[in-house]
Amino acid sequence: MAEYSAYHRRSVEQPQEFWAEKAALIDWHRPFDRVLDAGRKPFAAWFPGGLTNLCHNAVDRHLATRGAQPALVWESTEVDRSRSYSYAELHQEVQRMAAILLRHGVGQGDRVLIYMPMIPEAVFAMLACVRIGAIHSVVFGGFAALSLATRIDDATPKMVISSDAGSRAGRVVPYKPLLDEAIERATHKPGHVLMVDRGLQPFTPLPGRDLDYAAERAAVGDREVPCAWVEATHPSYILYTSGTTGRPKGVQRDTGGYAVALATSMRDIFCGSPGGTYFCTSDIGWVVGHSYIVYGPLIHGMTTVLYEGTPVRPDAGILWRLAEKHRAQVMFSSPTAVRVLKRFDTAFMRERDLSSLERLFLAGEPLDEPTASWIAEALGKPVVDNYWQTETGWPILGIPAGVQALEPKPGSPGVAMPGYKVGILDELSGEPVPPGQKGVLAIEWPLPPGCMQTVWGDDKRFVDTYWSTFATRQVYSTFDWGVADERGYVTILGRTDDVINVAGHRLGTREIEESISSHAAVAEVAVVGAADELKGQQAVAFVVPRDATRAASAEARAELAAQIMQTVQAQLGAVARPARVLFVSMLPKTRSGKLLRRSIQALCEQRAPGDLTTLEDPTALEQIRGALVSQP
Numbered sequence: 001m002a003e004y005s006a007y008h009r010r011s012v013e014q015p016q017e018f019w020a021e022k023a024a025l026i027d028w029h030r031p032f033d034r035v036l037d038a039g040r041k042p043f044a045a046w047f048p049g050g051l052t053n054l055c056h057n058a059v060d061r062h063l064a065t066r067g068a069q070p071a072l073v074w075e076s077t078e079v080d081r082s083r084s085y086s087y088a089e090l091h092q093e094v095q096r097m098a099a100i101l102l103r104h105g106v107g108q109g110d111r112v113l114i115y116m117p118m119i120p121e122a123v124f125a126m127l128a129c130v131r132i133g134a135i136h137s138v139v140f141g142g143f144a145a146l147s148l149a150t151r152i153d154d155a156t157p158k159m160v161i162s163s164d165a166g167s168r169a170g171r172v173v174p175y176k177p178l179l180d181e182a183i184e185r186a187t188h189k190p191g192h193v194l195m196v197d198r199g200l201q202p203f204t205p206l207p208g209r210d211l212d213y214a215a216e217r218a219a220v221g222d223r224e225v226p227c228a229w230v231e232a233t234h235p236s237y238i239l240y241t242s243g244t245t246g247r248p249k250g251v252q253r254d255t256g257g258y259a260v261a262l263a264t265s266m267r268d269i270f271c272g273s274p275g276g277t278y279f280c281t282s283d284i285g286w287v288v289g290h291s292y293i294v295y296g297p298l299i300h301g302m303t304t305v306l307y308e309g310t311p312v313r314p315d316a317g318i319l320w321r322l323a324e325k326h327r328a329q330v331m332f333s334s335p336t337a338v339r340v341l342k343r344f345d346t347a348f349m350r351e352r353d354l355s356s357l358e359r360l361f362l363a364g365e366p367l368d369e370p371t372a373s374w375i376a377e378a379l380g381k382p383v384v385d386n387y388w389q390t391e392t393g394w395p396i397l398g399i400p401a402g403v404q405a406l407e408p409k410p411g412s413p414g415v416a417m418p419g420y421k422v423g424i425l426d427e428l429s430g431e432p433v434p435p436g437q438k439g440v441l442a443i444e445w446p447l448p449p450g451c452m453q454t455v456w457g458d459d460k461r462f463v464d465t466y467w468s469t470f471a472t473r474q475v476y477s478t479f480d481w482g483v484a485d486e487r488g489y490v491t492i493l494g495r496t497d498d499v500i501n502v503a504g505h506r507l508g509t510r511e512i513e514e515s516i517s518s519h520a521a522v523a524e525v526a527v528v529g530a531a532d533e534l535k536g537q538q539a540v541a542f543v544v545p546r547d548a549t550r551a552a553s554a555e556a557r558a559e560l561a562a563q564i565m566q567t568v569q570a571q572l573g574a575v576a577r578p579a580r581v582l583f584v585s586m587l588p589k590t591r592s593g594k595l596l597r598r599s600i601q602a603l604c605e606q607r608a609p610g611d612l613t614t615l616e617d618p619t620a621l622e623q624i625r626g627a628l629v630s631q632p
């Protein structure tokens with residue numbers, strides 16, 4: 001391990017030298033003055049003074065050498081279509097989209113909200129924004145009107161780019177009505193909504209506000225739109241993520257540091273070759289999609305596959321057929337997707353020629369050992385767990401195969417990646433705990449390039465949320481529990497806060513609780529994440545109805561539960577809908593009124609409820625236990 005140890009040590013002990021070298025992996029219009037501005041701890045400004053552009057590095061830079069190479073390949077098993085765009089064609093489409101933005105007054109620093117299914121125009125939109133220095137905020141298509149409205153009000157976009165509909169497992173999922181409702185609810189009103197009409201769901205455009213993409217695209221023709229050279233520290237995007245409160249945080253990413261970090265990760269972690277194919281099955285609405293469907297592979301000159309569909313339609317062999325067809329070198333998916341595939345025959349993989357594939361990366365949630373070994377054996381390829389967050393933008397823990405092929409350790413995503421000074425700290429004292437002992441996974445200042453700059457519009461919240469966990473030291477808290485071994489391999493042991501992870505989707509229990517509370521029949525509610533064999537976790541809601549008769553019979557309970565699930569689905573989206581809604585007449589709380597979530601969660605998972613010395617009324621826990629057994 002000596003080789004990587006030395007490499008990593010240099011990255012954290014001499015970050016200026018280390019990252020100055022890595023900065024040469026991208027193009028700069030003007031060199032930076034300094035590598036790191038340490039003047040405003042815990043903020044870190046990477047490459048101040050430098051001018052660059054994310055779109056230039058992802059697209060234009062490759063035109064001379066890779067103009068004819070496929071840059072973006074779209075495969076949709078939802079509408080049975082595929083399209084391929086060379087770097088030259090992508091360049092042209094991105095310029096057209098950029099011209100549309102400019103012609104409607106979107107300029108540098110303006111926000112553009114992208115609420116779109118997995119279609120090429122979504123990628124054009126992201127790249128077009130960063131091309132002109134506008135800041136995109138992609139909202140996952142599975143989110144509904146309230147989630148969207150909150151984000152519209154926080155990001156205050158000048159324009160929204162959307163589509164008539166997506167499609168999920170063959171069913172049309174309308175986007176436009178949810179967007180219209182969201183804009184209706186929001187205080188901020190975007191000037192324009194650019195609609196990509198796929199012809200899936202008829203809609204009536206709102207005159208004066210809604211623009212038709214096809215008509216706009218024809219109108220701008222082949223107008224050239226040069227890249228706007230922006231400061232390395234200029235925000236490239238905002239991506240909302242859930243935390244402890246009901247209000248999602250806008251993770252703000254820079255430009256130069258992000259490009260350098262992604263370029264570094266493509267070599268050190270993903271071992272992708274320029275000209276090779278990267279196939280990531282995530283969604284552009286999540287951070288994995290931002291970094292490893294769009295920016296990372298393109299910055300590295302690879303072909304990226306954008307897949308609209310599920311892993312099991314038309315059958316469980318689809319991912320591997322696509323991998324074979326496009327000669328995928330690197331694949332990236334989630335443990336849940338693999339657990340879904342595990343129900344099917346391994347022949348789906350064995351029948352395909354996957355000789356081009358080098359590694360399968362999995363992230364977003366804990367990877368259990370049986371799932372990891374099943375897929376590794378079925379594929380006959382290394383399966384690489386990696387751990388990170390929306391906040392960091394690229395892996396914190398992993399296997400640095402591009403530097404040294406360290407042996408993976410089952411159950412652990414690996415060791416600290418370059419630039420991350422990871423510590424496992426005692427929850428109370430903030431002191432590092434010895435190997436083998438559980439603590440909070442923290443990162444010492446500075447977070448490496450590519451990590452969040454701040455919370456959009458709220459520097460104080462950035463400091464208060466992430467850098468104020470310990471009284472004794474100012475470190476970044478991941479809000480994950482971890483345990484390290486003697487060699488530095490870290491195992492993740494779940495969240496320290498109220499965030500849950502359903503099928504790799506990060507959700508805040510508070511947000512779900514607020515949504516459920518909006519139902520008139522609900523007096524009180526507690527939502528916890530309970531272990532689920534397939535999805536990792538599932539949301540379980542315990543509801544105290546205002547009127548006990550609403551939960552007096554099995555029929556009444558079923559009706560109210562269905563209404564509550566529908567409320568969450570309509571407000572937040574199907575991803576957030578609780579799997580179970582159970583009824584009780586009181587919730588377990590401490591004498592000071594704090595919900596005992598960890599105890600409730602423990603009971604859901606048939607574990608002992610833990611320390612109950614502060615519990616006000618023990619019968620409340622009995623009710624939880626009873627509801628779990630007696631209510632379906």
Ligand code: PRX
Pocket residue numbers: 241286287288362363364365366367385386387388389390391413478479480492494495501504505506
């Ligand atoms: O709890 C950790 C879990 O997912 C959280 C971050 O989710 P998100 O912001 O959506 O970013 C996902 C980027 C891959 C983390 O705080 N998590 C992520 N990866 C892993 C993981 N837990 C265990 N093992 C992982 N590999």
